Amino acid sequence: MLRAFGAPYRYVQGRGAITQLGEFASTLEVRRPLIIIDEAIKDILLPQVMHGLGHLADQAVYAVFSGECTRSEVARLSAVAAEAKADLIVGVGGGKTIDTAKGVRIQCKQPIFIVPTIASNDSPTSRLVVLYTPEHAVDEVLRMPTNPDLVLVDTEVLVKAPERFFISGVGDALSKKFEAAQCIGSGRNNFYDAQATLLAQAISGLCYDTVREHAEGALDAVRSRQVNDDFERTVEATILLSGLAFENAGLSIAHSLTRGLSAIPELASALHGEQVAFGLLVQLLLEGRPSSFMEDLLSFYGRMGLPRTLAELGLHGDPVPAAQLIAKITWERAPYIKAFTFPLNQDRLAAAILEVHQSNS
Numbered sequence: 001m002l003r004a005f006g007a008p009y010r011y012v013q014g015r016g017a018i019t020q021l022g023e024f025a026s027t028l029e030v031r032r033p034l035i036i037i038d039e040a041i042k043d044i045l046l047p048q049v050m051h052g053l054g055h056l057a058d059q060a061v062y063a064v065f066s067g068e069c070t071r072s073e074v075a076r077l078s079a080v081a082a083e084a085k086a087d088l089i090v091g092v093g094g095g096k097t098i099d100t101a102k103g104v105r106i107q108c109k110q111p112i113f114i115v116p117t118i119a120s121n122d123s124p125t126s127r128l129v130v131l132y133t134p135e136h137a138v139d140e141v142l143r144m145p146t147n148p149d150l151v152l153v154d155t156e157v158l159v160k161a162p163e164r165f166f167i168s169g170v171g172d173a174l175s176k177k178f179e180a181a182q183c184i185g186s187g188r189n190n191f192y193d194a195q196a197t198l199l200a201q202a203i204s205g206l207c208y209d210t211v212r213e214h215a216e217g218a219l220d221a222v223r224s225r226q227v228n229d230d231f232e233r234t235v236e237a238t239i240l241l242s243g244l245a246f247e248n249a250g251l252s253i254a255h256s257l258t259r260g261l262s263a264i265p266e267l268a269s270a271l272h273g274e275q276v277a278f279g280l281l282v283q284l285l286l287e288g289r290p291s292s293f294m295e296d297l298l299s300f301y302g303r304m305g306l307p308r309t310l311a312e313l314g315l316h317g318d319p320v321p322a323a324q325l326i327a328k329i330t331w332e333r334a335p336y337i338k339a340f341t342f343p344l345n346q347d348r349l350a351a352a353i354l355e356v357h358q359s360n361s
């Protein structure tokens with residue numbers, strides 16, 4: 001049995017980090033970067049990215065991401081990259097922009113820099129690309145051959161992003177410790193098709209501890225739009241630690257449930273980290289955690305504004321058929337649903353989803 005650990009070639013985080021873009025690009029002898037950028041932030045951030053690229057800005061081209069990370073969007077932007085003869089892809093934006101840029105990187109086989117503008121999920125550091133259907137349901141998951149060449153996290157940019165995205169990233173980070181334990185405990189492989197290293201296990205624990213200790217102080221930073229030490233630490237947890245943890249230590253029930261949750265139209269607009277946060281409560285119920293443990297975590301959810309019920313995720317209708325459908329789709333389609341050390345079947349999963357919803361309603 002082999003153990004494997006992977007990571008981005010370089011991770012850089014801090015206020016004003018975006019000014020370093022050109023320096024890193026020049027180490028790769030880049031001539032023409034293609035910037036793939038989110039429409040919503042283009043007017044504010046494109047000038048900053050261009051400034052950060054320095055002399056490369058004259059040769060740089062940019063394309064605006066359409067809003068959904070689909071196969072056709074990846075194909076469209078790959079054609080733009082080929083046409084421009086781009087030798088570096090720079091993905092600037094939220095999770096779906098980043099995943100689309102990664103899809104383009106797979107197609108055009110050039111290096112990729114990731115510049116997340118929100119800390120809403122664990123995708124920036126990883127090789128994974130989650131493609132969606134035009135109806136916003138998870139379609140398929142691809143992998144880049146390598147992790148990103150650079151993940152550049154400018155906390156001055158992130159602290160000004162909407163609060164909901166930041167909270168979602170916290171939800172996504174919270175689950176890693178528990179999913180890692182279940183994936184490793186059940187003998188399943190990580191995303192490098194190998195067993196987890198000791199380092200990966202330590203990272204998943206550090207991710208949870210950091211978020212629990214600093215996320216509430218970081219939320220103050222987001223509300224005042226001023227970076228503080230809690231914010232720097234929490235962002236390191238929600239982007240670097242959360243990403244390294246899932247890819248190197250593996251996933252379990254909490255992330256499996258995003259398959260079922262995202263397939264319900266009313267819940268599909270919930271953010272990935274919001275779905276994971278609810279999924280974690282289901283996983284912990286199935287693990288039979290003591291009520292004192294659950295109460296402590298649920299009160300943290302309350303203070304952070306993380307979803308504890310299907311209604312808080314957006315469900316208006318009857319939760320009983322919804323829970324059954326979420327369980328059915330998750331059971332049939334989620335690749336890590338068997339990465340669990342406790343007895344589980346589709347009915348038990350449905351019952352746990354309903355119990356979490358009802359006990360917290």
Ligand SMILES: [Zn+2]
Pocket residue numbers: 121122172255272276
């Ligand atoms: Zn995630």
